[in-house]
Amino acid sequence: MSSPVFRGLVVAALATAIPALPLAAQELRIGLASEPSSADPHFHNLGPNNQLRRAIFESLVGTDAAQQLTPLLAESWAPISDTSWQFNLRKDVSFSDGSPFDAYDVVYTVCRIPGVPDSPSLFTTYTGGITGLEVPDPHTLIVHSAEPYPLMPTEFSTFGIISARANGVDGSALTFSAEGCGDMAVPATQAFNDGSAAIGTGPFLLDSFRRGEGISLVRNPGYWGEAAHWERVTMLPLTSEGPRVAALIAGDVDFVENPPLQDLERLNADPGLRVVQGISNRVIYIHLDHKQAPSPMITGTDGANPLQDIRVREALTIAVNRDAIVERIMGGVAVSAGELLPPGMFGAHVEGDLPPRGFDADRARALLAEAGYPNGFGITIGTPNDRYINDAQVAQAVAQMWARIGVETQIDASTASTFFSRRNAFEFSAYLAGWGAGTGEMSSPLRALLATRNSDLGLGGTNRGQYSNPAMDAVLLEALRTVDDTARENLLRQASRMAMDDYAIIPLHYEVTPWAMRASIDYEPRADQYTLPYMIHPAN
Amino acid sequence: MLVFLLRRLAQSVFVLIAMMVVVFFGVYMIGNPVDILISPDATPAEIEETMARFGFDQPVYIQFLKFVGNALQGDLGRSFVHGEPAVQLILSYMPATLELALLGLIFSIAIGVPLGVYAGYKADRWQGRAIMTGSIFGFSLPNFWVGMLLILIFAVELRWLPSTGRGETVEVLGLRLSIFSSNGLQYMILPALTLALYKASLVTRLARAGTQEALMQDYVKFARAKGISETRILFVHVLKNIMIPIITVLGLELGSMIAFAVVTETVFAWPGMGKLLIDSITTLDRPVIVAYLMLTVLIFIIINFAVDVIYTLLDPRVRVKGEAA
Numbered sequence: 010m011s012s013p014v015f016r017g018l019v020v021a022a023l024a025t026a027i028p029a030l031p032l033a034a035q036e037l038r039i040g041l042a043s044e045p046s047s048a049d050p051h052f053h054n055l056g057p058n059n060q061l062r063r064a065i066f067e068s069l070v071g072t073d074a075a076q077q078l079t080p081l082l083a084e085s086w087a088p089i090s091d092t093s094w095q096f097n098l099r100k101d102v103s104f105s106d107g108s109p110f111d112a113y114d115v116v117y118t119v120c121r122i123p124g125v126p127d128s129p130s131l132f133t134t135y136t137g138g139i140t141g142l143e144v145p146d147p148h149t150l151i152v153h154s155a156e157p158y159p160l161m162p163t164e165f166s167t168f169g170i171i172s173a174r175a176n177g178v179d180g181s182a183l184t185f186s187a188e189g190c191g192d193m194a195v196p197a198t199q200a201f202n203d204g205s206a207a208i209g210t211g212p213f214l215l216d217s218f219r220r221g222e223g224i225s226l227v228r229n230p231g232y233w234g235e236a237a238h239w240e241r242v243t244m245l246p247l248t249s250e251g252p253r254v255a256a257l258i259a260g261d262v263d264f265v266e267n268p269p270l271q272d273l274e275r276l277n278a279d280p281g282l283r284v285v286q287g288i289s290n291r292v293i294y295i296h297l298d299h300k301q302a303p304s305p306m307i308t309g310t311d312g313a314n315p316l317q318d319i320r321v322r323e324a325l326t327i328a329v330n331r332d333a334i335v336e337r338i339m340g341g342v343a344v345s346a347g348e349l350l351p352p353g354m355f356g357a358h359v360e361g362d363l364p365p366r367g368f369d370a371d372r373a374r375a376l377l378a379e380a381g382y383p384n385g386f387g388i389t390i391g392t393p394n395d396r397y398i399n400d401a402q403v404a405q406a407v408a409q410m411w412a413r414i415g416v417e418t419q420i421d422a423s424t425a426s427t428f429f430s431r432r433n434a435f436e437f438s439a440y441l442a443g444w445g446a447g448t449g450e451m452s453s454p455l456r457a458l459l460a461t462r463n464s465d466l467g468l469g470g471t472n473r474g475q476y477s478n479p480a481m482d483a484v485l486l487e488a489l490r491t492v493d494d495t496a497r498e499n500l501l502r503q504a505s506r507m508a509m510d511d512y513a514i515i516p517l518h519y520e521v522t523p524w525a526m527r528a529s530i531d532y533e534p535r536a537d538q539y540t541l542p543y544m545i546h547p548a549n
Numbered sequence: 550m551l552v553f554l555l556r557r558l559a560q561s562v563f564v565l566i567a568m569m570v571v572v573f574f575g576v577y578m579i580g581n582p583v584d585i586l587i588s589p590d591a592t593p594a595e596i597e598e599t600m601a602r603f604g605f606d607q608p609v610y611i612q613f614l615k616f617v618g619n620a621l622q623g624d625l626g627r628s629f630v631h632g633e634p635a636v637q638l639i640l641s642y643m644p645a646t647l648e649l650a651l652l653g654l655i656f657s658i659a660i661g662v663p664l665g666v667y668a669g670y671k672a673d674r675w676q677g678r679a680i681m682t683g684s685i686f687g688f689s690l691p692n693f694w695v696g697m698l699l700i701l702i703f704a705v706e707l708r709w710l711p712s713t714g715r716g717e718t719v720e721v722l723g724l725r726l727s728i729f730s731s732n733g734l735q736y737m738i739l740p741a742l743t744l745a746l747y748k749a750s751l752v753t754r755l756a757r758a759g760t761q762e763a764l765m766q767d768y769v770k771f772a773r774a775k776g777i778s779e780t781r782i783l784f785v786h787v788l789k790n791i792m793i794p795i796i797t798v799l800g801l802e803l804g805s806m807i808a809f810a811v812v813t814e815t816v817f818a819w820p821g822m823g824k825l826l827i828d829s830i831t832t833l834d835r836p837v838i839v840a841y842l843m844l845t846v847l848i849f850i851i852i853n854f855a856v857d858v859i860y861t862l863l864d865p866r867v868r869v870k871g872e873a874a
Contacts, residue, residue: 221820
């Protein structure tokens with residue numbers, strides 16, 4: 010939905026936009042870029058759903074704009090042994106039906122998570138490591154795991170707590186076991202969508218959830234924390250970007266997610282509107298096939314896989330002019346990447362410590378010749394064309410840069426649904442994709458993209474280049490067992506540097522997420538790309 | 550008539566089955582829904598477990614046989630994305646689409662018929678030519694562009710109408726409809742106009758051709774000789790005679806308006822079935838896609854049938870022939 014004609018129209022409209030109307034009292038209307046598939050907090054582990062969940066159902070641990078952990082339903086937490094964590098819960102919290110919140114609700118929630126029927130993506134990803142839950146008193150929760158589990162607090166920030174009492178269950182009678190908690194009454198997903206089971210502790214209550222039409226929230230009058238500014242919030246799914254921006258300018262919504270890059274300048278120039286943007290936890294990278302020989306999309310090498318040679322990988326890495334991509338293709342709304350997580354996040358290097366690889370075409374050519382490919386070879390980059398910001402154009406730019414050092418490069422762009430299936434079937438020798446670090450720290454991309462594929466350990470799930478570096482695996486696994494934050498951060502940095510020094514993957518840039526709104530309101534950009542209505546506030 | 554109906558029915562069932570097979574295997578070949586739906590954080594074991602839960606680990610022919618078995622019992626499966634029965638999901642989106650199509654239809658008749666009849670009446674004059682030239686735009690401008698243009702003019706510039714979404718709804722016979730609420734109606738005008746533009750041009754052209762032909766008939770000459778006013782001749786006598794082709798075409802077009810208002814619904818964020826279809830295609834939500842297209846076939850069958858019935862009501866000759874056979 011971004012034809013040039015259309016872009017022109019939007020620009021023309023923006024140029025003549027009438028100054029925005031004043032906000033209706035305490036009502037906020039948001040234009041969403043993608044729609045949640047359900048109001049059930051445990052139905053689908055997906056960005057739009059998790060974003061909605063946070064307004065209604067709170068988790069034990071919160072995350073701030075930079076994805077650092079903050080107290081929420083738990084006031085504090087600490088490891089009490091190698092394999093257990095203690096969470097001290099708030100005592101003054103009630104669910105929206107009036108029932109008090111306590112540790113049994115957490116047990117009930119963890120018990121419900123594995124059994125949500127028809128779920129396309131369960132939250133067991135985050136609860137699978139729990140082997141035991143203990144409730145010494147109603148406001149203390151002790152979580153056991155089989156092995157040291159430093160990410161336990163992080164994982165407790167990913168799922169919302171539902172009430173046992175409101176669903177007719179006496180939480181204290183439940184006994185948690187990793188195999189299941191026995192028979193207990195659980196609300197159906199449908200009951201969340203129609204609002205009857207949508208009972209949480211969050212700043213908002215679900216007023217209505219209408220697919221395709223919108224979600225309506227009202228302020229929770231009994232909220233334990235600081236009350237949200239808005240009496241009522243309406244979220245409209247405006248999935249095509251042009252109409253979304255038009256709705257903002259027309260005054261039909263007050264706030265939109267992800268305005269398209271080409272409109273940002275114009276939106277900025279409008280005194281009635283405000284654009285905020287911030288670096289996200291998502292890196293755009295090119296992964297290389299390290300294993301298959303011959304590799305499916307490489308030609309002119311007599312069946313050898315040149316990507317197994319570190320010199321070739323280095324050549325391909327330094328042949329890419331990241332700054333040019335950021336400037337020309339991304340309109341400056343991106344940041345060149347030197348590893349898989351932006352500086353400032355947990356486990357990433359400090360700014361300048363592991364900078365993006367510099368562009369050096371001459372050296373790249375020399376490296377290729379040294380590796381025995383003075384005349385280059387042929388390769389095809391697979392890329393989605395509707396998943397990341399300007400994804401296919403970025404791949405096209407990389408292809409031209411590689412061509413300049415003699416590697417004849419083609420692009421195979423397809424829609425996301427086709428692309429991911431083909432990628433997962435190892436059909437590409439090189440592919441462009443993105444990774445958002447859901448946990449906000451370095452183990453997320455390393456574990457998924459670069460650790461040796463190992464189903465039992467849950468490693469390398471998205472390592473479709475089949476990279477394997479036992480030395481890095483060892484450091485990473487060590488980090489995943491290290492509860493001490495400083496030691497773990499150092500180990501993660503070390504593992505990241507090992508992978509980057511091995512040119513395991515080619516990081517291109519970190520996406521920057523924009524939001525646009527009335528000038529009278531403001532929002533702090535978030536690394537997790539979420540739009541949280543209770544964080545939107547009147548401008549000072 | 551009965552033989553004709555039975556034959557129609559048999560054909561329809563065949564089309565329905567063919568559609569089911571083609572769509573099922575077509576969507577299967579595009580890719581694996583779990584690759585799209587599951588969180589990237591999921592471990593390989595969870596991916597496998599999810600595949601097994603949805604039955605994707607089975608060979609495709611087993612998946613298909615299971616699907617057919619369930620379909621024969623009236624169960625077209627549950628949406629992979631929403632976890633609800635596909636048919637129920639589609640039906641929940643249907644009222645919004647139907648009311649939009651209905652308003653679009655009304656607009657296209659209200660615009661197209663008077664313009665067409667007038668253009669036929671003034672066929673050789675500049676008015677007639679201007680209308681015909683204008684109708685070319687109706688045909689050729691892409692829906693998407695027209696929709697955006699209407700938003701920019703009426704919502705962004707003039708601020709007369711809301712830009713996107715669905716306004717207030719009122720409950721009528723258990724269905725939530727916008728068309729009976731004045732706020733809701735405002736939200737419908739732009740998308741309905743967008744939908745109607747192409748149809749209106751079509752109607753204009755048909756009405757013009759019909760009028761030109763009818764004006765040369767004896768009954769028109771006779772009516773003129775009798776001294777009946779031109780307006781009455783045009784809008785009573787001629788109009789009756791030209792409605793048959795218009796209704797045929799509009800009937801068929803109504804089907805496409807209901808089933809494939811995809812672009813318009815996407816531009817205006819109108820929560821109709823077309824938007825559901827597009828969303829389902831991007832997430833490879835196979836049960837919804839298959840059920841949707843089967844439903845579409847059903848709609849076309851019903852409309853064609855209804856058009857046949859309306860013919861017999863409008864044109865006595867068809868009725869007589871039908872009785873003779």
